[in-house]
Amino acid sequence: MELLIEGLKQAFSMLETGDMQLIEITLLTLRVSLSAIIFSTIVGIPLGVALGLSSFRGRRFLLSLINIGMGLPPVVAGLWITMLLWRNGPLGSFSLLYSPFAIVLAQILVSLPIVIGLTSSAFQQIDKKLLLQIKALGASKVQTVFLLMKETKIAIMAAVMAGFGRVIAEVGAAMMVGGNILGETRILTTSIVMEVSKGNFDVALALSFILMGLAFAITFLLTILQQRKQLQ
Secondary structure, rough: OHHHHHHHHHHHHHHHOOOOHHHHHHHHHHHHHHHHHHHHHHHEEEEEEEHOOOOOOOOHHHHHHHHHOOOOOHHHHHHHHHHHHOOOOOOHHHHOOOOOHHHHHHHHHHHHHHHHHHHHHHHHOOHHHHHHHHHHHOOHHHHHHHHHHHHHHHHHHHHHHHHHHHHHHHHHHEEEEEEEEOOOOOOOHHHHHHHOOOOHHHHHHHHHHHHHHHHHHHHEEEEEEEEOHHHH
């Protein structure tokens, strides 16, 4: 308990003094995590909608791959991105390994299947009678999708929050493709791992409290958006 209290004090102290290194690490954490989840949302929701509403040969197999991807170990994602960006890899000439961009790619790889899979599940559970009713009213395909997205808004936002929770807490892939370089690729999760390895448990706890506060604040804002209709 003493260590927890000390870690909390350390977190307040770092915030109060405006530790520039902490600010830099926190801003980079926000930048890469938000970039990853925004991309996963923009790409994942339409793909999830398409998979949930359409019917074609190979759909079940594709859904199986998406569901498997939802449990993809971050270190595996990190390994694949490393092989892709390594100097002898397909994109090696761009020198993107050990950069924030590489971390974003790894985080997209672990969050995109979550957004697609949960969105698809939400649309698969839509009552067929509702679909028939919308079609009977003469709605176009675009109007139908828009109306169904309004109906499944809570589930879609839950998919986004689940994806964000995965990227904000990700450490294995970020360490592998980013290298935890101070001033370039060090984020809160990799900083915590480093401080623990050095035996600085008070600093690690302080960083963990800051990370949890950051995750809570963003998830709280997403929850407000999710529940906006119910709160009115």
